[in-house]
Amino acid sequence: MGHENVTEFILLGLFTDENAKLACFVLFLLCYIAILSGNLLILLTIRGSRLSEQPMYFFLSYLSLMDVCFTSTVAPKLITDLLAQQKTISYNSCMAQMFYAHFFGATEIFILVAMAYDRYAAICRPLHYMVIMNRQVCYVLVMVSAMGAFSHSVTQVLIITGLPFCGPNQIDHYFCDVFPLLKLACTDTRLWVIAIITTTGVLSILTFVALVISYIIILATLRTCSSEGRRKAFSTCGSHITVVFMFFLSLIFTYVPTADSVRNDKVFALFYTMIAPMFNPLIYTLRNADMKNAMRKVWGRDKHSAGK
Numbered sequence: 001m002g003h004e005n006v007t008e009f010i011l012l013g014l015f016t017d018e019n020a021k022l023a024c025f026v027l028f029l030l031c032y033i034a035i036l037s038g039n040l041l042i043l044l045t046i047r048g049s050r051l052s053e054q055p056m057y058f059f060l061s062y063l064s065l066m067d068v069c070f071t072s073t074v075a076p077k078l079i080t081d082l083l084a085q086q087k088t089i090s091y092n093s094c095m096a097q098m099f100y101a102h103f104f105g106a107t108e109i110f111i112l113v114a115m116a117y118d119r120y121a122a123i124c125r126p127l128h129y130m131v132i133m134n135r136q137v138c139y140v141l142v143m144v145s146a147m148g149a150f151s152h153s154v155t156q157v158l159i160i161t162g163l164p165f166c167g168p169n170q171i172d173h174y175f176c177d178v179f180p181l182l183k184l185a186c187t188d189t190r191l192w193v194i195a196i197i198t199t200t201g202v203l204s205i206l207t208f209v210a211l212v213i214s215y216i217i218i219l220a221t222l223r224t225c226s227s228e229g230r231r232k233a234f235s236t237c238g239s240h241i242t243v244v245f246m247f248f249l250s251l252i253f254t255y256v257p258t259a260d261s262v263r264n265d266k267v268f269a270l271f272y273t274m275i276a277p278m279f280n281p282l283i284y285t286l287r288n289a290d291m292k293n294a295m296r297k298v299w300g301r302d303k304h305s306a307g308k
Contacts, residue, residue, distance in 0.1 A: 060284060070273070163181075201255040218237055
């Protein structure tokens, strides 16, 4: 079937209030700059220091990369549309945006799971840790994350491209996503809505539950550690748990619909597309002595060598 008449969509954006648009343009532009600089700082610090040899930071560097890619599929269009008269997006660009948003977002979810597994191995199986989490295993986990995300994204796009779009072309959102697009299809999409809730919604909930359980096991194991070991483990796990809650709760509220779904969806989507990626670098650096030391070495060394 495919799309029949619609060659482009109009994105209605976050809101219609003209007065708020300029303020939001400045706010979101600053947020986007903070996301890029914060996450790239973490990425370059880890890659430029000995931290990259540790599995936790190896995954963290990929998490930062995913944050940059994920936000970059949504933020530039959101920001420019706040000042644009015509907020159109072509059919193909819309499909591409949906694919990449789901691909980078799902990869991030799977990497968060890999990080929880890494913390579990470090705290609950310390003697076998270097064997369980050797470099090969780390690469395999990142590859599996990307492959799982790819199959998820392709499924979403295939569902939408198989539907006819012949009438209204106004998407009540600030980026192309599955639910707002399903509302525009010229056919009964109730079964597809149920299918997406069961796949994406249930996947989000199950992953979230698995992560929470893994952290409960980790925290229970910590009772046997020394107070110094416990403090260090608490600080790394604390930052992970904060990120997981910020990212997943907004995701679950988006894909497990409520009565006033789309209106709330935009707010929740703002959480996982802009707010969580902006706080991730802060959460991981402010609570982390290793990260602070590595930053001093990597960025401090450059100053000394420049002064010679």
